[in-house]
Amino acid sequence: xxxxxxxxxxxxxxxxxxxxxxxxxxxxxxxxxxxxxxxxxxxxxxxxxxxxxxxxxxxxxxxxxxxxxxxxxxxxxxxxxxxxxxxxxxxxxxxxxxxxxxxxxxxxxxxxxxxxxxxxxxxxxxxxxxxxxxxxxxxxxxxxxxxxxxxxxxxxxxxxxxxxxxxxxxxxxxxxxxxxxxxxxxxxxxxxxxxxxxxxxxxxxxxxxxxxxxxxxxxxxxxxxxxxxxxxxxxxxxxxxxxxxxxxxxxxxxxxxxxxxxxxxxxxxxxxxxxxxxxxxxxxxxxxxxxxxxxxxxxxxxxxxxxxxxxxxxxxxxxxxxxxxxxxxxxxxxxxxxxxxxxxxxxxx
Amino acid sequence: xxxxxxxxxxxxxxxxxxxxxxxxxxxxxxxxxxxxxxxxxxxxxxxxxxxxxxxxxxxxxxxxxxxxxxxxxxxxxxxxxxxxxxxxxxxxxxxxxxxxxxxxxxxxxxxxxxxxxxxxxxxxxxxxxxxxxxxxxxxxxxxxxxxxxxxxxxxxxxxxxxxxxxxxxxxxxxxxxxxxxxxxxxxxxxxxxxxxxxxxxxxxxxxxxxxxxxxxxxxxxxxxxxxxxxxxxxxxxxxxxxxxxxxxxxxxxxxxxxxxxxxxxxxxxxxxxxxxxxxxxxxxxxxxxxxxxxxxxxxxxxxxxxxxxxxxxxxxxxxxxxxxxxxxxxxxxxxxxxxxxxxxxxxxxxxxxxxxxxxxxxxxxxxxxxxxxxxxxxxxxxxxxxxxxxxxxxxxxxxxxxxxxxxxxxxxxxxxxxxxxxxxxxxxxxxxxxxx
Numbered sequence: 001x002x003x004x005x006x007x008x009x010x011x012x013x014x015x016x017x018x019x020x021x022x023x024x025x026x027x028x029x030x031x032x033x034x035x036x037x038x039x040x041x042x043x044x045x046x047x048x049x050x051x052x053x054x055x056x057x058x059x060x061x062x063x064x065x066x067x068x069x070x071x072x073x074x075x076x077x078x079x080x081x082x083x084x085x086x087x088x089x090x091x092x093x094x095x096x097x098x099x100x101x102x103x104x105x106x107x108x109x110x111x112x113x114x115x116x117x118x119x120x121x122x123x124x125x126x127x128x129x130x131x132x133x134x135x136x137x138x139x140x141x142x143x144x145x146x147x148x149x150x151x152x153x154x155x156x157x158x159x160x161x162x163x164x165x166x167x168x169x170x171x172x173x174x175x176x177x178x179x180x181x182x183x184x185x186x187x188x189x190x191x192x193x194x195x196x197x198x199x200x201x202x203x204x205x206x207x208x209x210x211x212x213x214x215x216x217x218x219x220x221x222x223x224x225x226x227x228x229x230x231x232x233x234x235x236x237x238x239x240x241x242x243x244x245x246x247x248x249x250x251x252x253x254x255x256x257x258x259x260x261x262x263x264x265x266x267x268x269x270x271x272x273x274x275x276x277x278x279x280x281x282x283x284x285x286x287x288x289x290x291x292x293x294x295x296x297x298x299x300x301x302x303x304x305x306x307x308x309x310x311x312x313x314x315x316x317x318x319x320x321x322x323x324x325x326x327x328x329x330x331x332x333x334x335x336x337x338x339x340x341x342x343x344x345x346x347x348x349x
Numbered sequence: 350x351x352x353x354x355x356x357x358x359x360x361x362x363x364x365x366x367x368x369x370x371x372x373x374x375x376x377x378x379x380x381x382x383x384x385x386x387x388x389x390x391x392x393x394x395x396x397x398x399x400x401x402x403x404x405x406x407x408x409x410x411x412x413x414x415x416x417x418x419x420x421x422x423x424x425x426x427x428x429x430x431x432x433x434x435x436x437x438x439x440x441x442x443x444x445x446x447x448x449x450x451x452x453x454x455x456x457x458x459x460x461x462x463x464x465x466x467x468x469x470x471x472x473x474x475x476x477x478x479x480x481x482x483x484x485x486x487x488x489x490x491x492x493x494x495x496x497x498x499x500x501x502x503x504x505x506x507x508x509x510x511x512x513x514x515x516x517x518x519x520x521x522x523x524x525x526x527x528x529x530x531x532x533x534x535x536x537x538x539x540x541x542x543x544x545x546x547x548x549x550x551x552x553x554x555x556x557x558x559x560x561x562x563x564x565x566x567x568x569x570x571x572x573x574x575x576x577x578x579x580x581x582x583x584x585x586x587x588x589x590x591x592x593x594x595x596x597x598x599x600x601x602x603x604x605x606x607x608x609x610x611x612x613x614x615x616x617x618x619x620x621x622x623x624x625x626x627x628x629x630x631x632x633x634x635x636x637x638x639x640x641x642x643x644x645x646x647x648x649x650x651x652x653x654x655x656x657x658x659x660x661x662x663x664x665x666x667x668x669x670x671x672x673x674x675x676x677x678x679x680x681x682x683x684x685x686x687x688x689x690x691x692x693x694x695x696x697x698x699x700x701x702x703x704x705x706x707x708x709x710x711x712x713x714x715x716x717x718x719x720x721x722x723x724x725x726x727x728x729x730x731x732x733x734x735x736x737x738x739x740x741x742x743x744x745x746x747x748x749x750x751x752x753x754x755x756x757x758x759x760x761x762x763x764x765x766x767x768x769x770x771x772x773x774x775x776x777x778x779x780x781x782x783x784x785x
Contacts (some may be wrong), residue, residue: 074506155715165711285508326518
């Protein structure tokens with residue numbers, strides 16, 4: 001396949017394996033995947049459903065983090081490498097806030113209220129960090145070549161990681177959950193309350209973000225800035241404030257994901273953010289970067305694929321998790337660079 | 350004698366310039382070698398300890414290997430402008446190629462070819478000459494470079510970074526899982542790693558006085574290894590400098606600066622980009638083989654941090670300039686392995702504090718990266734051409750800022766550019782219009 005692409009490319013300036021070949025290959029991959037899923041389901045249906053449910057839970061978390069990537073990339077075309085680590089800082093903050101500072105470590109009415117309060121505070125915390133990162137670093141690099149903000153993002157990611165290391169220690173920490181550990185059974189499969197909470201929060205945030213971007217004045221300013229910063233500035237839009245607001249939105253989504261992560265997965269690790277961020281970015285690309293619904297769908301898909309690979313009776317197993325996720329990413333970028341919901345953009349001269 | 354040519358030809362100055370560096374490089378390397386091999390063991394105890402603390406020969410060897418890596422990444426990122434975030438893949442491939450061909454990993458067969466005689470003729474496994482393994486590692490990496498490069502060819506810069514990053518995550522994981530349990534056969538021994546790796550055979554040089562037949566892991570042999578690695582680094586520098594001036598190098602610079610314009614001028618994007626990946630990968634492979642022989646065993650601990658550190662070296666030193674990149678690499682590798690810890694000890698001794706400086710190295714690197722990007726984007730020792738690009742936003746960069754999420758007219762760009770220049774000229778801090 002590689003050599004075909006290379007030789008085909010030698011003849012033409014743009015590299016394209018024939019459209020038909022590409023489509024057939026893509027189709028084959030999808031058909032193989034579906035066949036594999038059916039095969040697994042026939043063998044162990046109950047296990048598969050519970051694996052998929054846990055995948056859904058992780059996927060919702062990926063989706064929330066992916067929203068931050070997609071918002072920021074959509075407006076200034078920056079892959080915010082520090083976003084995953086921002087999420088990590090959020091997990092540590094929220095766990096400490098709820099358990100150590102507010103003092104809640106078991107389910108209850110007061111604990112639920114405290115959890116809602118924690119949501120708000122953590123979202124504000126992450127939004128504030130993201131905004132200050134934009135204010136102190138990225139803002140000054142808007143006119144610079146693209147490599148500069150990207151490397152700055154990597155640098156900030158290092159800084160966040162070190163703060164997380166000092167805050168959380170070098171070993172993972174376990175935290176109690178204030179969401180009831182039980183659930184209800186549907187056809188013999190346990191559906192946890194935490195999954196319901198996660199899905200509700202994700203849906204709510206997606207709805208709110210879509211509303212802000214599509215329906216409000218600020219959202220209109222965001223879309224205008226994304227299209228053409230100079231044009232937007234000429235139209236009287238405060239470009240700096242708009243970009244800052246976008247970073248705040250992305251940070252808030254990461255904060256919500258952080259609280260949910262601590263409540264459902266129960267651990268905080270200083271190096272959690274990097275891998276998580278990479279996978280979330282993959283999700284954003286999968287859904288078509290710049291597209292909010294796409295990011296959520298991509299996140300859920302990646303979560304499910306990862307869970308299926310890790311938990312299905314005929315999966316590759318957890319050791320190959322990264323390989324599977326990144327192979328999907330690479331295949332996707334080769335076959336459909338614009339993502340599932342993205343629009344194909346043309347290169348400008 | 351030398352003044353007999355009254356009229357120096359125009360090319361004379363240039364050729365002197367381009368042949369001055371091997372002499373300087375050689376002298377520096379030999380001085381370091383002589384110092385560590387002959388002088389250091391004989392000088393007074395306190396001085397020896399000071400040098401051994403601050404500049405141990407192991408760290409110097411590692412520095413040279415990192416420099417080889419940085420020179421390789423400089424081809425891809427600095428020359429061709431393709432952001433590669435998965436360069437660690439080539440390091441890993443090179444190291445494992447070295448490990449496979451110079452250890453008892455494949456004990457089922459016994460193949461010896463130019464291996465040091467100290468191994469004995471019946472040691473099981475593949476045992477090839479170090480120099481042959483270098484060639485093999487480089488060739489294998491070049492092939493992998495082309496394989497990794499091919500899917501990225503039609504991607505724009507950010508996606509390209511992500512795909513290379515993906516390969517950088519996949520390949521170490523393949524090595525990590527390459528044991529009986531996960532793959533069905535023992536390719537890499539998984540997390541146990543491969544070792545011990547053969548020492549570097551010295552061949553006929555061992556007839557010289559004081560040279561061992563094989564350069565292993567003892568501290569006495571490390572200065573000789575320094576010579577070997579420096580020779581390989583010099584080869585990489587030579588190749589980079591020569592390619593840079595040739596047709597291929599100019600094609601790389603052209604696609605770095607404007608891909609579209611370059612392809613319109615007849616530069617084959619496919620060939621140029623793939624060759625950048627391949628040449629970069631070759632250097633990565635050389636460095637990887639060196640690393641395997643220096644450490645004496647290979648473990649699958651290649652992480653994204655390696656890629657980022659190499660990128661940091663390239664950016665800090667000055668993208669596109671081989672000498673800048675080398676300085677960046679030596680500096681950062683030294684700080685990483687010895688400098689920061691020693692500096693921390695020194696501070697703690699001076700002020701009676703107990704700060705663990707090495708635990709802050711991520712923070713320090715992160716802050717350095719951000720500050721460099723904010724205040725000296727072009728690096729410590731930039732190429733003049735890069736400095737211009739990094740200072741002045743290129744026309745294409747302005748377009749990128751106003752890039753189309755949906756579709757925007759190309760005509761706006763020229764207008765927007767002029768407007769922006771006027772805005773910048775009119776106000777010291779460009780704010781938007783409605784704040785008044």
